[in-house]
Amino acid sequence: xxxxxxxxxxxxxxxxxxxxxxxxxxxxxxxxxxxxxxxxxxxxxxxxxxxxxxxxxxxxxxxxxxxxxxxxxxxxxxxxxxxxxxxxxxxxxxxxxxxxxxxxxxxxxxxxxxxxxxxxxxxxxxxxxxxxxxxxxxxxxxxxxxxxxxxxxx
Amino acid sequence: xxxxxxxxxxxxxxxxxxxxxxxxxxxxxxxxxxxxxxxxxxxxxxxxxxxxxxxxxxxxxxxxxxxxxxxxxxxxxxxxxxxxxxxxxxxxxxxxxxxxxxxxxxxxxxxxxxxxxxxxxxxxxxxxxxxxxxxxxxxxxxxxxxxxxxxxxxxxxxxxxxxxxxxxxxxxxxxxxxxxxxxxxxxxxxxxxx
Numbered sequence: 001x002x003x004x005x006x007x008x009x010x011x012x013x014x015x016x017x018x019x020x021x022x023x024x025x026x027x028x029x030x031x032x033x034x035x036x037x038x039x040x041x042x043x044x045x046x047x048x049x050x051x052x053x054x055x056x057x058x059x060x061x062x063x064x065x066x067x068x069x070x071x072x073x074x075x076x077x078x079x080x081x082x083x084x085x086x087x088x089x090x091x092x093x094x095x096x097x098x099x100x101x102x103x104x105x106x107x108x109x110x111x112x113x114x115x116x117x118x119x120x121x122x123x124x125x126x127x128x129x130x131x132x133x134x135x136x137x138x139x140x141x142x143x144x145x146x147x148x149x150x151x152x153x154x
Numbered sequence: 155x156x157x158x159x160x161x162x163x164x165x166x167x168x169x170x171x172x173x174x175x176x177x178x179x180x181x182x183x184x185x186x187x188x189x190x191x192x193x194x195x196x197x198x199x200x201x202x203x204x205x206x207x208x209x210x211x212x213x214x215x216x217x218x219x220x221x222x223x224x225x226x227x228x229x230x231x232x233x234x235x236x237x238x239x240x241x242x243x244x245x246x247x248x249x250x251x252x253x254x255x256x257x258x259x260x261x262x263x264x265x266x267x268x269x270x271x272x273x274x275x276x277x278x279x280x281x282x283x284x285x286x287x288x289x290x291x292x293x294x295x296x297x298x299x300x301x302x303x304x305x306x307x308x309x310x311x312x313x314x315x316x317x318x319x320x321x322x323x324x325x326x327x328x329x330x331x332x333x334x335x336x337x338x339x340x341x342x343x344x345x346x347x348x
Contacts, residue, residue, distance in 0.1 A: 018324065018328070021327075021328040021331065021332075022323075022324040022325075022327035022328045022331070023302060023309070023324075023327065024303065024331065029302060029303065029306075031308075031309050031320075032308060057339055058331060058334060058335050058338065058339055059303075061280070061283075061284060061334075061338045061339065062284060062299075062303055062304070062334070064277070064280040064281050064283075064284050065202060065281065065284045065285065065288065065304060066201070066202075066281045066282075066284070066285050067198050067201070068197060068198060068201045068207050068210065069194065069197075070193045070194055070197040070211060070214060071211065074193070074197070074211045074214060074215060075189060075193060077215060078189055078193065078214075078215060078218040078219070079182070079185055079186060079189060081218075081219055081222055082177065082180075082182070082185035082189075082222055083177055083178055083179075083180050083185070083222055083225065084180045085179065085180030085181075086179065086180060
């Protein structure tokens with residue numbers, strides 16, 4: 001046994017009786033820090049062994065206490081209330097996009113749209129304009145003159 | 155050098171803290187694990203305290219709902235089992251004091267009496283006798299005996315659940331066992347003698 005003599009010496013009949021009166025005759029239920037000493041004491045004391053035999057009758061009776069199993073519905077109710085995963089902003093956006101594009105992964109049409117938009121912007125910047133502001137004004141004035149001429153001819 | 159056993163209190167505490175964190179993160183498997191480990195014992199404890207299966211399930215449900223609610227403030231030093239038993243114990247005491255009921259029907263048909271086998275009938279009678287004897291104990295003694303004997307809590311854990319020191323727990327246990335012995339062992343001897 002792993003206990004030192006000092007611990008065993010501290011166990012005496014009075015303390016052994018207290019332990020058994022409170023925890024019963026099964027060493028597994030005795031206080032962990034006194035268990036080894038109490039077991040060793042019982043091995044050397046006929047009085048202690050008689051006490052254990054007496055107390056074990058009550059232990060056996062307590063084994064017959066009624067028990068129940070929790071129902072499946074109780075288990076399900078508890079699990080339904082368990083914490084839910086924390087959804088990140090990216091995941092929420094992805095779910096929202098999935099609602100708009102229910103035919104597959106929503107990043108695919110989003111990527112096509114983004115690419116098209118990027119190409120459009122790039123074209124706007126890179127392709128040189130064929131008109132100046134003056135040209136535009138001329139065109140505008142010509143158009144107005146033409147409209148006036150048309151009115152005169154009618 | 156001897157390596158630390160995986161079942162040491164420290165490693166158990168670490169594993170439990172990780173499990174709690176997984177539940178907090180919304181891991182359904184972790185929640186199932188917690189419920190699988192603790193729902194049976196907590197329901198059984200409430201049943202032995204209250205003697206009514208439906209009330210015991212109500213207490214167990216409320217206990218777990220409070221666990222889910224309070225997990226963000228969880229202290230890793232606390233053990234789940236102790237915390238759950240403390241909450242369930244308080245809920246049971248509240249119900250007992252509100253209803254002034256005694257769990258005299260605790261042995262409600264764990265065995266089908268229609269089976270008729272003498273061994274089963276004898277088992278049913280023994281079960282009813284223990285339930286009645288437990289029901290007659292003062293609620294603190296009943297809780298102490300049930301926590302240590304049926305729930306398998308250590309003396310420190312049971313004392314923590316009841317909010318007392320270990321000496322006071324031992325006093326409750328000794329008085330509880332004396333009462334049970336008088337009702338069960340002594341009465342059985344008297345029956346045989348008669």
